[in-house]
Structures are given as structure tokens and as C-alpha cells.
Amino acid sequence: MSIEIETERLVLKNYCKTDLDNLHKLKSDKLVWKYSTKQVVNNIEQTRNCLLTILKNYDKDKFDFQALFIKDNLEYIGEAGILSLKQNYRAVIGYNIISEYWNNGYATEITNALIKYLFEKIKVERIEALSVEENKASRRVLQKSGFKNEGLLRNFAYIDSRYLNVCYYGMIKSDYNKNS
Ligand SMILES: CC(C)(COP(=O)(O)OP(=O)(O)OC[C@H]1O[C@@H](n2cnc3c(N)ncnc32)[C@H](O)[C@@H]1OP(=O)(O)O)[C@@H](O)C(=O)NCCC(=O)NCCS
Numbered sequence: 532m533s534i535e536i537e538t539e540r541l542v543l544k545n546y547c548k549t550d551l552d553n554l555h556k557l558k559s560d561k562l563v564w565k566y567s568t569k570q571v572v573n574n575i576e577q578t579r580n581c582l583l584t585i586l587k588n589y590d591k592d593k594f595d596f597q598a599l600f601i602k603d604n605l606e607y608i609g610e611a612g613i614l615s616l617k618q619n620y621r622a623v624i625g626y627n628i629i630s631e632y633w634n635n636g637y638a639t640e641i642t643n644a645l646i647k648y649l650f651e652k653i654k655v656e657r658i659e660a661l662s663v664e665e666n667k668a669s670r671r672v673l674q675k676s677g678f679k680n681e682g683l684l685r686n687f688a689y690i691d692s693r694y695l696n697v698c699y700y701g702m703i704k705s706d707y708n709k710n711s
Pocket residue numbers: 562563564566626627628629632633634635636637638639640661662663666667668669670671672
């Protein structure tokens with residue numbers, strides 16, 4: 532699915548071939564991947580393969596991250612998107628922002644827009660997101676966006692030779708209607 536979402540400050544749209552350097556900036560930012568099962572990428576060929584996989588997923592109508600830009604100057608700041616959509620009622624979302632752009636409210640802004648799109652346009656019943664328990668910034672984004680922490684998946688992720696707990700966040704339509 533190809534969606535394009537605009538917010539007050541941001542634009543979210545599909546990656547294209549010309550985004551190789553943009554994606555490499557994100558993939559090679561080791562702070563971004565600290566709490567991820569994905570590894571930091573050190574060479575551009577690996578990033579090229581990641582980009583090709585994303586583009587193939589779009590071609591097969593599969594969900595994947597999309598590129599996130601500042602609307603005014605089209606500066607790339609990271610990625611976000613719908614990562615899965617089960618039978619059009621239950622979606623999973625995610626986001627990764629390049630560290631130099633952290634703490635400007637960007638992840639919260641695009642998360643709120645994805646929530647609005649999913650509940651109002653796609654008419655899903657439920658949206659989910661996962662965050663490593665130690666990842667305070669990501670958990671704060673989900674909390675600010677109105678997600679509820681529904682449970683702890685103990686030792687769910689194996690990252691840097693450690694088992695980490697993962698928080699499972701969810702929002703259902705009635706939560707959204709209450710907040711909006
Ligand atoms: C998580 C992430 C996307 C947040 O992006 P962002 O654009 O900085 O998010 P926002 O600015 O919208 O909100 C961040 C919030 O976390 C808070 N925060 C940041 N670091 C924090 C920390 N170490 N402890 C507690 N709160 C923290 C900020 O103060 C802010 O909350 P506030 O508005 O109440 O002050 C970004 O840090 C990132 O890409 N991290 C690495 C990848 C990642 O974790 N992806 C998500 C995987 S689930």
C-alpha cells in the first residue's frame with residue numbers, strides 16, 4: 532500500500548531509489564539501533580540491500596517503513612509507518628528517527644497522524660506497537676500518543692547478548708474516540 536501522510540511539519544511517503552544516502556544515515560546511526568534486534572549498518576552496500584527489500588515489499592503490496600521528511604525543506608529525518616495490517620482491523624506501527632533530530636516531537640507527531648489515518652480512513656479496531664522496556668523515549672512517545680501499556684513480554688528480545696523485556700502497547704477505537 533502506498534500512503535502519503537502530511538502533518539503540520541512532516542511528510543511521510545514511500546522510499547524511492549534516490550533515498551539510498553538518506554537511509555544510510557539512519558542505518559549507520561548506532562544510537563538508533565541500541566534497542567533494536569536490527570544491527571547498525573556500516574557499509575552502503577548493506578543499506579542498498581535494505582532499500583531494495585523495502586522497495587520489493589512495496590511492489591508486493593506488503594507493508595514496510597516509509598521515509599519521513601521535514602515538510603518545509605524535505606530534509607530526511609528517519610522513517611515511520613504501518614508495519615502490518617491484519618485483515619484490515621489490527622495494525623502494527625513503528626518509527627525510527629536519526630539521533631540529531633530527537634526530542635523535537637517528530638515521532639509523536641507522525642505517530643498521531645498514523646493513528647488518525649488508521650482509525651479514520653482504514654477503520655481499524657486496534658493499533659499495536661512494541662518497545663523495549665528500557666527504551667524510555669519510545670515508551671514516552673507511545674504514552675503521549677494515547678497507547679496503553681498492555682503487558683510485559685519478559686526476555687522477549689535478544690540484543691547485544693542480553694535478553695530484554697518488551698512492553699506491548701495497544702490502542703482500540705474507543706480509546707481513540709475518548710481522546711479525540
Ligand atoms: C524513540 C524515538 C523514535 C523518539 O523520537 P523523537 O522524535 O525524539 O520523539 P518525541 O520528540 O516525539 O518524544 C520523545 C519523548 O521522550 C522523552 N525522552 C527522550 N529520552 C528520554 C529518556 N532517556 N528518558 C525519559 N524520557 C525520554 C522526551 O523528553 C520526549 O518526551 P516529552 O515530550 O514528554 O518531553 C527516537 O528516540 C528513536 O528513533 N530512537 C531509536 C529508535 C527507536 O527506539 N525506535 C522505536 C523502536 S520501538
